[in-house]
Amino acid sequence: MVGFLFFNTLFASFDIYLDGFVISTFFHEITFDNKPLTRIIVKSQTFLYAPFLFLLLFSCNEKKSQSNILDSNDQVSYNFHIRPILSDKCFACHGPDANKREAGLRLDMAESAYAALRENPGRHGIVPNDPDASEVYIRLTSEDPGEQMPPPESNLSLSNEEIEIIRKWISQGAEYEPHWAFVKPQKHPLPKVQNQSWPINDIDYFVLQRMEAEGLAPNPEADKNTLIKRISLDLTGLPPQPEWIAAFENDQSEDAYLKALDKLFAQEAFGEKLGALWMDISRYSDSYGYQDDNIRTQWPYRDWVIHAFNTNLPYDEFITWQLAGDLLPANNKEHILATAFNRNHKYTEEGGVIEEEYRVEYVLDKTNTFSKGIIGITMECAQCHDHKYDPISQKEYFELFAFFNNTPEKGYEGDVMQSKPAKTPILWIDKEDTSELLKFINQRDSSRLMVSVMEELDSLRPTYILDRGLYDAPTSQVFPSTPMSVLEFGTNYPKNRLGLAQWTVSKENPLTARVFVNLIWQEIFGQGIVKSTGDFGMQGDLPSHPELLDWLAVDFMGNGWDIKRLLKQILSSATYKQSSFVDRKALEKDPENIFLSRYPRLRLPAENVRDLVLASSGLLVTEIGGPSVKPYQPKGLWEASTSGRGELKTYVQDTGDKLYRRGLYTFIKLTSPPPMPIIFDGSNRDQCEVNRGRTNTPLQALVMLNDPMVLEAASNLALTISKKHEDPSEALREAFVRILSRNPKNEELKVLEHYLKEEKERFTSNMDQAYSLVQVGNYPPKKEEINPDVAAMMQVITMLYNLEETITKI
Template sequence: MNPLALIFAAFILLFVSCSPDRHNELLLDSKEQISYNYHIRPILSDNCFACHGPDANKREAGLRLDIAENAYAALKEYPDKFGIVPNSPSTSEVYHRIISSDPNEMMPPPDSNLKLSEYEKALIKKWIEQGAVYELHWAFIPPRKVELPSVKDKNWPKNEIDHFIWAKMNQRGLVPNPEAEKSALLKRISLDITGLPPSPELQKRFENDKSPDAYEKMIDFLLEQKAYGEKMATLWMDISRYADSYGYQDDNIRTQWPYRDWVIHAFNKNLPYDQFITWQLAGDMLPNANKEQILATAFNRNHKYTEEGGVIDEEYRVEYILDKTNTFSKGILGLTMECAQCHDHKYDPVSQKNYFELFAFFNNTPEKGYEGDVTQSKPAKTPILWIERNDIDELLGFINHKDSSKIMVSVMEELKEPRKTYILDRGLYDAPTLPVNPNTPESVFAFDSKYPKNRLGLAQWTVDKKNPLTSRVFVNLIWQEIFGRGIVKSTGDFGMQGDLPSHPELLDWLAVDFMENGWDVKRLIKQILSSATYRQSSKVENKKLKVDPENIYLSRAPRLRLPAENIRDLVLSSSGLLVQEVGGPSVKPYQPEGLWEAATSGRGDLKTYKQDKGEKLYRRGLYTFIKLTVPPPMPIIFDGSNRDQCVVNRGRTNTPLQALVMLNDPLVLEASRYLAAQLIADGMDSKAGIENAFTRVIGRKPKTKEIEILESYYEAELSRFQKNIEGAISLVKQGESPISEELIGPNLAALSQVITAIYNLEEAITKI
């Protein structure tokens, strides 16, 4: 055999031995019990439920495969045949159809462009042989704590989390990475808890603390910083679709920012998550509700509003209630309820009736669809909470409002006489059909008679410990924030089409533990950060990369680029420019000219972009003004949410445009110049300045080789600027922060360029 033939034969052998079907055939040879939830339902959901699932309007041949009694029943068109006969593939019509080669009989049909693999067919056959046992969807079964898996290396686990992680690693022949270096751990927890890099002083303090509980003490210290609430609020602003304008064409200014101040405050004082949710859903309906509890209900009012003349009031009023319903279901329950607005859900056991029963909870408010055009615009829409100076002085001290004027915030209010709610044909506002009352999907958790049929009852149902979703969904969100990927990857979809949990027992254990410990958010975060799983090095080994390329089983710490807001925060904080003021109205930092003007109706307060001055230019990314029709460019380039709807999972891309931002953005250039000026003013020579800047930005001391490269770059830039004084002056005058005239020159320009280069290292804006 010639060499090429040998290589080709080896490739084929390797492909066959490594292919999923080959591996899965070996799996079928075992005595493992086939699970409907984990093996069969994903196949049926992807290939069959569109025509044989929950949606009655699209159901073919009267066959429904998502419910056992329907699947076992006689077929409507062939009474002597049955879809599935437990223990008997040979008499199960479903099995006959999936193995048929006749185009008129085979399932899925050829024109669907869907096809089952031989492995999937064998899996269904074995499941039927084992009795075709159906199970409730895993996410609708209340979570429970199972016994901790045993761990061979008794010294590795730091807490219960590690037992579950070890068990999954062990099944796949993986072992955990060693613990990361102390400097890496400090940067990691600082970014995860506060969204800010550790200062050189904090680095030195942690390095010098040799006590056994030094790491735990540092977590506690960081959790007490006000920056913690700001970091957590960034996540919640995406979920609550917070923005500073109304959206649609005119897109005028609104004043919902006191709600953001409340979210920061709630996280900082560690308001239990069940109360956090209850106040936002129905704070206005609590007994003797105060203005703080009412303010929390602004969560429901952050959606877009139209101010365009000629619109139909009822059309947009319904649109706003739809948005509230969808945000609640996606952000808090992790369900794609919006799929049932126009018809029964095709995959989940949620009917259109269920959808509008949930809609009914939010439909009893005096909110209007249209309150006038932009010439009559107000910074809040009815119903309104007025916040006065004495409110801030007495109860709402967390609101950062420097003058004595009143603030208007859109909040919730209940009508005295309930508004009737109807199922809307195809979801259209002007096509009411059958009336419905407030209710929740029974497939999730029945709405007990003890709950009032209003938003307060909905809130009580949501945080009831019997609800299988609420705790799971939030624990998964926090896991995603820390590890970059949820235990359930599809963070906003715990339904039939969502991803299965990678560690189901761990997710359930954490969800139950979270509820048992008073829905304590800070405790949950500390629990995860204290684990050996979290403390691992992020070093990537080829063997692990081949076995687990997505790091699903966490045999190493993930390397994650920082969220958009925290990239800005890192640049500001490490350079010394950051203004650490908490809360207050949003600010307008540097932005390319003409962006707003190119996408505006030319009316209203926001028709032109008026950049802020002074300290407002150096606020955290959380406070950047978000105009819905023209979101701020830097956050969008780094995958920030445009906030026009509830977002629970941002993507992470790598594009050339991101590199151009880090090289040329005025803020990065100004921060580099500002830090360089500080270092030179402190009397540091080039080497000391570079070492100091590197430590501030990267979070560790530079290696000898790194210093040599950066010093060489400094010398080259110094020589260049000595020959081009005008270029040096132009570079160091970037930005509006003041600079001493005596510092302007080639030295400052060269050191600025080196610091810009440090900001452009992958490690600078990556959590490793």
């Protein structure tokens, strides 16, 4: 059973189910059945009960062991059964890294595993069909500490089940397979399913086949209120407007859902929602990092990313432009601007540094960002030595490094007092550019913009393997190339970044499309088909639905790398449209919802928590693009992490419309990232990130209860609806729909009305408290606009913002 309590439901009520998955707020129940063993009503004193509730919930937690032993007739797969065991327990000493290999035995390749042992030529590591003659099996089952493998001092051991799987694999012939992720994906035929009436599109056949194999059944379709909120949050990051909800509910046509999708795809907010994902991958920030951490001007690149997603630039072009737009035969400033992707890493501005050391550091960052964010391989492991787990040598790492090593950028450009907002090489963007080719850039004034971009040197800078990855320890010279285990670079591509881009988006490349469709799947379902989103290597997770992943990748490439089409496929599926109702039996069989027999409940990304509050309150400024903004922030944070030099030594809060921009535009200082996004698990952007954690801490509740932005939003909405409606019940209904995207149930409305009445009585007898509460933020209401009704309504709205359902995609 999963123990889960979100403190920010302070004013809500809970149903506590001791015999199953817990917690249903009064406003949105998650239940297994309709028979709660215990009901605990928790209102404003929740903190008094919270320790007891946590103890209660976690005391019910039972872990059930699952045997890994295969049925006697099952064929053991090297990729899906054997390699994960060897990778975890054996490859550190018997894997790809020649420097760490013991006894000359390499178990990740058939020819070396089958070969005679160096120290005992009469024995072989693995003898196909004969486990008793295989030294690997003999050592695994030995009770002699001197012979036993893994050795006792390694603190590694194999379970009896794992040893039995290895024995069975050897008995079946010990057949090796190439790593699944390095094999070109194939579009598998749709699997057969029993429930023929459930699938809506091809995706559903793959998902349902796994469900049925696990003895699971899909949830029914979610109601229309839930679906319109879900697709709006997924495609725009914003709650649906009340009139959209009403129109969708009233539209009884067969294509009502598809029309709603098309409407959301057409919103400019679509590019902002997907842009947030790419800002994490491209490690976008508004400062340089390191000690002085001064201002930089990379935001026109962010405007380009939003524009690219909104215009549905094909993903192969999207990647090509970012890797090598400056090298395209007919390049223009837009192509060059896209290459800022490579330049978003940190830069030092500190005197006394060694220029070459930091220049190499920047090239390493570019290499690692490419490998993790675009082809999903943790190649940084090979910077200092051959990769311990994946067939990638240190030589191959620096061959990839060589593609990015031929730019005129410097490791240091001068002291901080002479710092520029962009580093060499620079793209200058004039006002005429933003009026013509680059009109998507939101430039309010006439000043020239400076963006750090890519540029090639006239002559080739030699690249060397660096001993232990040290900048001042060059050894053998290498030339641009890519890992053979992934896809041979060949002679058809130029040996520069454009050639790398062409190799990357080749339909022969087994990784690029898989990695991206997996990222999109993660955005929608909270977890990728491959859980380890940035690691498709041997230490990464196996795909939960390998045939579906391949099908999506091939289909994506075969349909012009069309991102909107891919998203529409997923959001049109029966898999996506399921209810998030949690069935007890399904939870016991599949606690992590790997097989997707329900829609997952997911807290919104950090930026979208802010967006929802501002949008529902009417404060959101929907302007697209432009420089980053500095909203409300606790005093002293920046000053505590600054050298005391440069433009960013003190925090200067913005005013006016800038206070109400979307979370995507919040200024990110690397040494002091904005607190609200970080508390809600936003990326600090100091390196490429392909996924975010989802924690659940009291700090999140404190933000939702006390952040000036939330309180100002509650105050603004309270004043708006109090003026609009004479009947308080109608005002409550509108607030509820704006915030939760559905109408309140009668019993919910009664609770709200009761709380409103209590608060009104309190403020009637204490108007000073009402003034103090409502007059929050930089632009508070006038004193004559404040009365007990408005103050009481603000309290109710604050409570609604603090519901778990409000900031959860269900």
